[in-house]
Amino acid sequence: MWRIVGNFVILKPKQTKYLLMRFIGTVDAKVDQKGRVFVPALFRRSLRGEEAERLIMRKDIFENCLVIYPESVWNERLTELHGRLSVWNREQQRMFRQFVADVEWLTLDSNGRILLPKRYLRMAGIEQDVTFIGMDSTIEIWAKGAHEAENGMPELGDALQSVME
Numbered sequence: 001m002w003r004i005v006g007n008f009v010i011l012k013p014k015q016t017k018y019l020l021m022r023f024i025g026t027v028d029a030k031v032d033q034k035g036r037v038f039v040p041a042l043f044r045r046s047l048r049g050e051e052a053e054r055l056i057m058r059k060d061i062f063e064n065c066l067v068i069y070p071e072s073v074w075n076e077r078l079t080e081l082h083g084r085l086s087v088w089n090r091e092q093q094r095m096f097r098q099f100v101a102d103v104e105w106l107t108l109d110s111n112g113r114i115l116l117p118k119r120y121l122r123m124a125g126i127e128q129d130v131t132f133i134g135m136d137s138t139i140e141i142w143a144k145g146a147h148e149a150e151n152g153m154p155e156l157g158d159a160l161q162s163v164m165e
Contacts, residue, residue, distance in 0.1 A: 021046050021070055023134030028144060031128050035121060036113045040132050043139055044112050055106040055114065059123045061099075065133075066116070066124050066141040068106065073137045116141070 027040035039047070047055075047070060056074040060067045069077070081099065085092040106114045116126070129144035140147075 021073070022136055023139050024136070025134045027132045029130050029132060031116060031121065031126060031130055035116045035118060036109075037116060037130060037141075038111070038113050039108060039139075041112070043132065043134060044108065047108065055108070056103050057106050057114075057116075057120065058099075058103045059120065060140065063140075064124055064143075064146060066120055066126075067135075068114075068139040068141065070137070 023043050023046060025040075025042055027042065029037050029040065031037045054071040056069045056071060057066055058069075059065075078100070082096065085096050087093065104117055104120065108114060121127070124141065124143060125146060126141070126143045131142045131144050131147060133140040133142065133147060
């Protein structure tokens with residue numbers, strides 16, 4: 001967004017709630033027999049600070065991991081996706097339906113755990129040991145060791161340079 005003030009153009013960054021909610025870092029954890037896992041304290045602090053106790057989880061569309069969205073982030077991304085699709089295009093409606101149909105609502109319990117349904121554990125190849133990865137506004141859950149095997153970038157510096165130039 002922008003506005004003109006005198007001879008100046010003032011640029012105003014888009015204000016979003018989830019820009020304040022940043023998840024960074026990597027933490028290993030264990031899933032118990034019932035499918036419960038402690039959300040790392042580092043991430044829980046961000047969630048509770050924003051009062052975003054409702055979470056949405058779905059299988060990632062590109063990688064073999066689960067993605068947790070705070071509700072505000074999910075709503076914003078869903079609105080953006082829906083805005084780019086036509087309700088009169090059958091293929092786009094099928095794509096949207098598939099995207100929203102396979103989600104799970106999660107709630108942190110009083111101990112800071114979430115329950116990962118068995119079918120999601122199977123989808124991501126998770127047995128017991130997991131790795132949480134903060135991805136800025138979302139949190140990924142990987143089977144321990146799987147993210148290193150799937151994300152073998154040749155050289156991070158070179159990849160970032162090509163994107164940022």
